Amino acid sequence: MKLRGNTGKVQELPWRRRKTVPVMVGPLRVGGGAPVVVESMTKTDTRDAAATLKQVRALERAGCELVRIAVPDMAAARALGHVVQRSRIPVVADVHFDHRLALAALEEGVAGIRLNPGNIADRRKVEAVVRSAQEKRASIRVGVNAGSLSKTAAARFADNAVHEAMVESALEHVSILEKLDFRDVLISVKSSDVATTVRAYRTLSSAVRYPLHVGITEAGTLLRGSVVSAVGVAVLLSEGIGDAVRVSLAASPVKEVEVGFLILGALGLRETGPVVICCPTCGRCEIDVQRIAREVERRTRSLRTPLAIAVMGCGVNGPGEARQADVGIAGGKGEGLLFSRGRIVGKVREADMVETLLERVRLMAEEEAP
Amino acid sequence: MKLRGNTGKVQELPWRRRKTVPVMVGPLRVGGGAPVVVESMTKTDTRDAAATLKQVRALERAGCELVRIAVPDMAAARALGHVVQRSRIPVVADVHFDHRLALAALEEGVAGIRLNPGNIADRRKVEAVVRSAQEKRASIRVGVNAGSLSKTAAARFADNAVHEAMVESALEHVSILEKLDFRDVLISVKSSDVATTVRAYRTLSSAVRYPLHVGITEAGTLLRGSVVSAVGVAVLLSEGIGDAVRVSLAASPVKEVEVGFLILGALGLRETGPVVICCPTCGRCEIDVQRIAREVERRTRSLRTPLAIAVMGCGVNGPGEARQADVGIAGGKGEGLLFSRGRIVGKVREADMVETLLERVRLMAEEEAP
Numbered sequence: 001m002k003l004r005g006n007t008g009k010v011q012e013l014p015w016r017r018r019k020t021v022p023v024m025v026g027p028l029r030v031g032g033g034a035p036v037v038v039e040s041m042t043k044t045d046t047r048d049a050a051a052t053l054k055q056v057r058a059l060e061r062a063g064c065e066l067v068r069i070a071v072p073d074m075a076a077a078r079a080l081g082h083v084v085q086r087s088r089i090p091v092v093a094d095v096h097f098d099h100r101l102a103l104a105a106l107e108e109g110v111a112g113i114r115l116n117p118g119n120i121a122d123r124r125k126v127e128a129v130v131r132s133a134q135e136k137r138a139s140i141r142v143g144v145n146a147g148s149l150s151k152t153a154a155a156r157f158a159d160n161a162v163h164e165a166m167v168e169s170a171l172e173h174v175s176i177l178e179k180l181d182f183r184d185v186l187i188s189v190k191s192s193d194v195a196t197t198v199r200a201y202r203t204l205s206s207a208v209r210y211p212l213h214v215g216i217t218e219a220g221t222l223l224r225g226s227v228v229s230a231v232g233v234a235v236l237l238s239e240g241i242g243d244a245v246r247v248s249l250a251a252s253p254v255k256e257v258e259v260g261f262l263i264l265g266a267l268g269l270r271e272t273g274p275v276v277i278c279c280p281t282c283g284r285c286e287i288d289v290q291r292i293a294r295e296v297e298r299r300t301r302s303l304r305t306p307l308a309i310a311v312m313g314c315g316v317n318g319p320g321e322a323r324q325a326d327v328g329i330a331g332g333k334g335e336g337l338l339f340s341r342g343r344i345v346g347k348v349r350e351a352d353m354v355e356t357l358l359e360r361v362r363l364m365a366e367e368e369a370p
Numbered sequence: 371m372k373l374r375g376n377t378g379k380v381q382e383l384p385w386r387r388r389k390t391v392p393v394m395v396g397p398l399r400v401g402g403g404a405p406v407v408v409e410s411m412t413k414t415d416t417r418d419a420a421a422t423l424k425q426v427r428a429l430e431r432a433g434c435e436l437v438r439i440a441v442p443d444m445a446a447a448r449a450l451g452h453v454v455q456r457s458r459i460p461v462v463a464d465v466h467f468d469h470r471l472a473l474a475a476l477e478e479g480v481a482g483i484r485l486n487p488g489n490i491a492d493r494r495k496v497e498a499v500v501r502s503a504q505e506k507r508a509s510i511r512v513g514v515n516a517g518s519l520s521k522t523a524a525a526r527f528a529d530n531a532v533h534e535a536m537v538e539s540a541l542e543h544v545s546i547l548e549k550l551d552f553r554d555v556l557i558s559v560k561s562s563d564v565a566t567t568v569r570a571y572r573t574l575s576s577a578v579r580y581p582l583h584v585g586i587t588e589a590g591t592l593l594r595g596s597v598v599s600a601v602g603v604a605v606l607l608s609e610g611i612g613d614a615v616r617v618s619l620a621a622s623p624v625k626e627v628e629v630g631f632l633i634l635g636a637l638g639l640r641e642t643g644p645v646v647i648c649c650p651t652c653g654r655c656e657i658d659v660q661r662i663a664r665e666v667e668r669r670t671r672s673l674r675t676p677l678a679i680a681v682m683g684c685g686v687n688g689p690g691e692a693r694q695a696d697v698g699i700a701g702g703k704g705e706g707l708l709f710s711r712g713r714i715v716g717k718v719r720e721a722d723m724v725e726t727l728l729e730r731v732r733l734m735a736e737e738e739a740p
Binding site for chain 2: 012013014041042043045046047052068069070071072076094096146147149160192194195198199202216217218219221222223224225226228230231232234235238248249250251253256258259262263266267268275276277278279280281282283284285289290293294297310311312314316317318319320321324
């Protein structure tokens, strides 16, 4: 697999994605070699369709490719239609236990449902949901979480084999769908513990070819949750496991999408917009790197052109990083050398650095625009 | 390797650390199976010894185990003594190009230096530094960064083989030290690109047994830098590579330490203090999980007892996660079930959740105190 890295140069990646069969979630292809999908979930009261749609719009703007919406009751299911009709990205209904909610969500036109059929005791009810999904060409994600493992599944395994219990439970749910000849299946097996999650996905990935939705569940608040998610998801993706990513944060869902793309961008699996490479600063630094980097990052966030922008504080790594970036500054005392595509093109005073970098970035973004 | 995970249960980790030889950095053992070290670097003007010591103190409080300090000139080298004598953690001097700065730093009593001997043209000067380090039992870290690769090293390799150029350069520096019979060596080969960094460390790790300091250089501002660092460091550690970690952030060095421990904690490689597991919330949630989780996280930050605290918003994963945690709440409408070590011990109103959790945590921390 070849993609452009930070530096805009084509490079071979040191990881290779495992082969899965493609499954369509509405118009979105997941698995089968398609780019790893970034998804999120609304956090509004689903019954408040206006608030939910507003959050879906924010997610669309952030680049979210698939949005899941919880359906805890019939009023929530009925509110889905308003959102589904207006959303620019496929909507998946998150349903637990009650097959009528799944049927109602499918009636409202969702592209997929997340449902564990083994949790619905009556097989005729499961069959009704599956038939409806087949008719409407909706996918089903079987999503097993360590926190909601059935007691019977958990009881068969020791505490140190939660990952095996999760995989066995997922495969049981999937086999119910397969018996009904339903194959538009995606699977996830998440724990809040990274080691357990990685072991579960390793086992699952050798057992099935369905596309896998990956993530660490209940990862935490913004910074902790982002780091823990990055750790877990990166280990999986470096082993080729994962076709869609959800970063679960106790924070705005827009942040979940941003962090999802940061993870995929860092691994070279998705192109992102401008990336600001900046030194951590040390006793050598003579310009305010943090301020300049934050400002440039904030003001280039809406751009989609993959560009590397370097903001460096001294002469040790500064000229090298600035030269390798698309545009960069290697700072000295109150001023810096400006690099553009590998060449020194001028000197800039510290006060002018932000505007100078932004101007160059804008020009490059225009050049690259289709 | 067995460590207690989030849930306090002993579990086998799905990664195994590669064997390296131990090297002492002052009293701190790095490599050879010692716990992965978390280090950082001061960002003050090194010549301002009081400001630098103040930052070292903040790093000590955050759990930092080794602090590096840039030595750009002789005044900075002389200021080191004041800090070295008062620091509770080993101090490493970061020196480039000028061997006199290394000699002066060693005179001031640093536990190690970071120095690339190949960048000092005169071998007698290198020898003087090595002899002094030997006498003072100081270690030397060879640290090659993509941004400061010598032109000759870079020129021998194509653009897509920067990782090979970094490894070759590092091995050249190391061989200079080995010829002088110096073996207290640590190595790093960092790029701001994760794929390049991973490829470099994979190659390096098969070539040498010296302990490896790992990280992604110039990773970025707080959130981006944390995610990119987590991605790169986690992939390496999951392959068993890495004996010390530096998270490079254009942010407070205290954050570098926090994120370093978050990464190691997520991988189960280091025990950290209390961990707040919380759901991302969705349309089902009826309590303010974000606020409660952030508040509990903030007020347990100074504790060192490894405890899992669950703050969950609904009945789907809530009871399971809360039961598996040391203490947890599974919220419903305005109230929640309180779990302690797997059992339901009461009901709590939303307004009392923070204080109730904190009280339980304090009691557990006291029980576990040595």
